[in-house]
Amino acid sequence: MQRQSAARLGPLLLLLLLPLACGKGPSPPRAAEELQVSNRLAGQAARVALHYLNYRLGSPSALRALGQVRKATLKTIPGIGHKYYLQFTTEDYKSSLDVGTCLATVFYLKRKPRPAVNINCTYTKDQKQIREDDYSFYKKMRQQTKPIIGNDIPDSYGNIEPALEPAWALAVAGSSYLMWEKSTENLGYFMAQVKNVKQWITKDDSIDFDYSVVLHEIPTQEMISCHLRVIWTPGHPLKVKYFCSSENQWSESEEGSGTESGSTSGIFNEKEANF
Numbered sequence: 001m002q003r004q005s006a007a008r009l010g011p012l013l014l015l016l017l018l019p020l021a022c023g024k025g026p027s028p029p030r031a032a033e034e035l036q037v038s039n040r041l042a043g044q045a046a047r048v049a050l051h052y053l054n055y056r057l058g059s060p061s062a063l064r065a066l067g068q069v070r071k072a073t074l075k076t077i078p079g080i081g082h083k084y085y086l087q088f089t090t091e092d093y094k095s096s097l098d099v100g101t102c103l104a105t106v107f108y109l110k111r112k113p114r115p116a117v118n119i120n121c122t123y124t125k126d127q128k129q130i131r132e133d134d135y136s137f138y139k140k141m142r143q144q145t146k147p148i149i150g151n152d153i154p155d156s157y158g159n160i161e162p163a164l165e166p167a168w169a170l171a172v173a174g175s176s177y178l179m180w181e182k183s184t185e186n187l188g189y190f191m192a193q194v195k196n197v198k199q200w201i202t203k204d205d206s207i208d209f210d211y212s213v214v215l216h217e218i219p220t221q222e223m224i225s226c227h228l229r230v231i232w233t234p235g236h237p238l239k240v241k242y243f244c245s246s247e248n249q250w251s252e253s254e255e256g257s258g259t260e261s262g263s264t265s266g267i268f269n270e271k272e273a274n275f
């Protein structure tokens with residue numbers, strides 16, 4: 001009993017001593033700081049991790065959106081950057097059904113252009129079904145003799161024409177790449193609408209789409225128009241090229257690598273209890 005209450009007092013004593021310790025040296029490294037799960041920057045960092053995941057998996061049938069942040073810790077590394085340690089639930093992008101929990105770190109480095117992400121997730125969606133859905137979309141697109149053309153997806157009522165849904169999902173996966181690249185600790189992005197889509201009939205194994213998309217920037221509420229080229233073969237990384245009205249040059253995903261500023265190692269199929 002006594003030992004327990006002493007243990008409880010430990011952190012309290014530390015808190016009392018901390019101001020004294022901090023008063024001395026010139027800004028010592030700050031310890032990890034627990035954030036409220038409702039913290040805006042924690043949600044923002046979790047979305048960045050999911051942009052990265054959605055792009056890296058390159059699977060239009062496996063897109064995830066943020067459910068709820070369960071745990072968030074921020075570590076400030078003076079002169080280097082801010083690192084978020086996160087645990088959050090995810091939802092299927094289309095059905096909003098729960099599809100598993102993720103553990104992620106998102107590291108905003110002062111001298112690097114995009115956040116470094118490491119993410120591992122459990123999944124509850126049937127992986128075989130995902131592969132089959134991806135493949136049937138791919139096959140349908142390969143058999144297309146007249147290229148798919150469409151605009152305003154979703155339309156002003158929020159509806160997506162079923163025939164255009166897979167092309168829209170591929171736009172979400174592709175724009176996840178640029179949303180990951182553009183994200184900062186303070187600025188986040190959602191893909192609001194595909195203004196138009198045009199398919200390119202290719203001779204090789206890939207399917208190839210041109211998109212104009214509108215991104216919604218938060219918290220500024222700005223709308224940003226981007227042009228996107230997405231080339232995809234199931235089971236391979238997406239190739240993405242983009243050009244946004246706010247910049248004046250094309251950017252391109254580096255095919256197949258991607259380990260230098262993030263990783264999705266160990267997307268494993270285990271129960272959430274292991275987290």
Ligand SMILES: *[C@@H]1O[C@H](CO)[C@@H](O)[C@H](O)[C@H]1NC(C)=O
Pocket residue numbers: 103104105118119120265266
């Ligand atoms: C993800 O799993 C890998 C391999 O088990 C591990 O090295 C890494 O730290 C994990 N990442 C996170 C954010 O938990």
